[in-house]
Amino acid sequence: MTQTLSPAQTSDDRKTGVAAWHARIRRAVHAASxxxxxxxxxxxxxxxxxxxxxxxxxxxxxxxxxxxxxxxxxxxxxxxxxxxxxxxxxxxxxxxxxxxxxxxxxxxxxxxxxxxxLGDRSQSGGDLTVAEQNVYAENTDPAGTARDLAAHGADVLALVALTPEATPLYVQALASRYPFHTVQGTVGLWSRFPLSDTRPIDVVDYGPLGATKPSDAKLAVNRALRTTVTTDRGPLTVYVAHLGSVRVLPAKGFWTESRNLGAQALGRALAADPSPRVLLLGDLNGTLDDRALAGLTTQLHSAQDAAGDGFGFTWPAAFPMVRIDQIMVRGIRPESSRVLAANGSDHRPVTAALSW
Structure with missing residues (x-):
């Protein structure tokens, strides 16, 4: 049998609850005094x-x-x-x-x-949609990851952590969506628009040995590139980068030397670039709060900070805790930025809509 409370009883119950909270507050204030x-x-x-x-x-x-x-x-x-x-x-x-x-x-x-x-800072619209992901060197289904990324419809797509074995699978899976692409070592860019003036950018990656890069050293495997995308609105200079890994080591603490050297090299390349519109896509292996990336953050703005929803954490994919995958711009305006669902990599992909 269901008992229906009268309006008077409901009002009395509410008054009782409010009085109880007032009593608790008075006790807390009295205790604090x-x-x-x-x-x-x-x-x-x-x-x-x-x-x-x-x-x-x-x-x-x-x-x-x-x-x-x-x-x-x-x-x-x-x-x-x-x-x-x-x-x-x-x-x-x-x-x-x-x-x-x-x-x-x-x-x-x-x-x-x-x-x-906190909250959603995105706006509608945008002249160009871009995306980036570290696709994970040990990805067991690179073709599936590629199909998932293509389904999101970005005009320009950057992939890092490419391997010689997986790269042909990405090229094949993305060919119908992106007629233009370039792969430079372990980084690549796929585009709906023509690419030109493509060249590698020399950033360093030595393992956690703390070695210093000789002045005349060349990379065995390239991890960054620069290219020009000829969009409907004009040329856009695009950098794709995968900076060196960081490690927490017993003897060295938070080891970041490789990443830091790469950030400095990339920062110098950006500073010397006269292009009015610049886009950086990549896994920087660091958050933008890290002082080691100041050479980048003083020149470029984060799409996620300007037009994202929340913190935009990207790694690890199962439970993201830090944002190390970045979309950064100069001379163009982010309208929206978001993190996409996991798709087989240990990093989640990021995407942004940009306006001239």
């Missing part, structure tokens, strides 16, 4: 302040002598916000007014740094 509540949890308060200062002053954390600790912190910076609810739960359990108040600093710091990335 006690001197002992400010003396409890001083360690938690110190941790909260340290968390906030770390986020605000991350650029002051040194790399040299600390295993690139500064770059490691900057790579994971958005995730520092996870510690706020953990510390808040501990502060409430300890009934510590000092720890609760100290948490205002990390909250303000996180909102200041990343609040602008």
């Amino acid at each position: 006690r001197p002992e509540s400010w003396k409890r949890g001083l360690v938690l308060a110190a941790l909260a302040l340290l968390l906030g200062l770390t986020m605000l002053l991350h650029a002051w954390i040194p790399n040299r002598g600390l295993g690139n600790l500064g770059s490691l912190v900057e790579s994971l910076l958005p995730w520092f916000g996870v510690f706020v609810p953990l510390l808040l739960a501990a502060a409430l359990w300890r009934r510590s007014a000092s720890a609760t108040a100290a948490l205002l600093l990390p909250v303000v710091a996180w909102v200041y740094l990343f609040g602008g990335l």
Whole structure:
């Protein structure tokens, strides 16, 4: 038998609930006003302040002598916000007014740094759609990955981490959609529009041995290219890059030397390029908060930051935690940017609509 509550009973229940919340708030305020509540949890308060200062002053954390600790912190910076609810739960359990108040600093710091990335910043329209993916050297179904990418309908598609065995499969699967393409070593570009003036860009990739690139060294396998795409709206200079990997090693900490050297080389190439409209597509093996990529971020703007939806994490594909696959522009405007679903690679693809 179902009992129907009268409007009067419903109103009484609501008043009772509101009164209960008011009582809880009064008890919390009363507890916080006690001197002992400010003396409890001083360690938690110190941790909260340290968390906030770390986020605000991350650029002051040194790399040299600390295993690139500064770059490691900057790579994971958005995730520092996870510690706020953990510390808040501990502060409430300890009934510590000092720890609760100290948490205002990390909250303000996180909102200041990343609040602008919350929500959808995209606009409709665009003159050109582009996409990029690290297709994973050990991909077991490269043809399937290629078909999935072609179905999204990008006008220009960049692929990195190509292997000699898989490249012909990508070429065959993408041929009907893209009549023009170039592959330079392990990076390639497929386009609906003609390509010209294509050449490799010399970026370094030594394993985690920390070797320094000799001044006259040449790459055994190329990992970056530059080309011109002749679009309906005019020429567009496109760079495709796959910077060196990073590793966390017991003896070296956060090892980034190969990636850093590649970023510097790519930054010099971009600085010397007089093209008015430039597009960079690639796996940079670093987030744009990492100071090591400053040579790129000072010259180009992120499509995801300008016109994305959320943080745009791309790796690992199963549970993305960092955005290391980038679409960056100069002289053109991103209208929208998004991360696509996993399709067989360990990276998720990214796409953006751009306007002249």
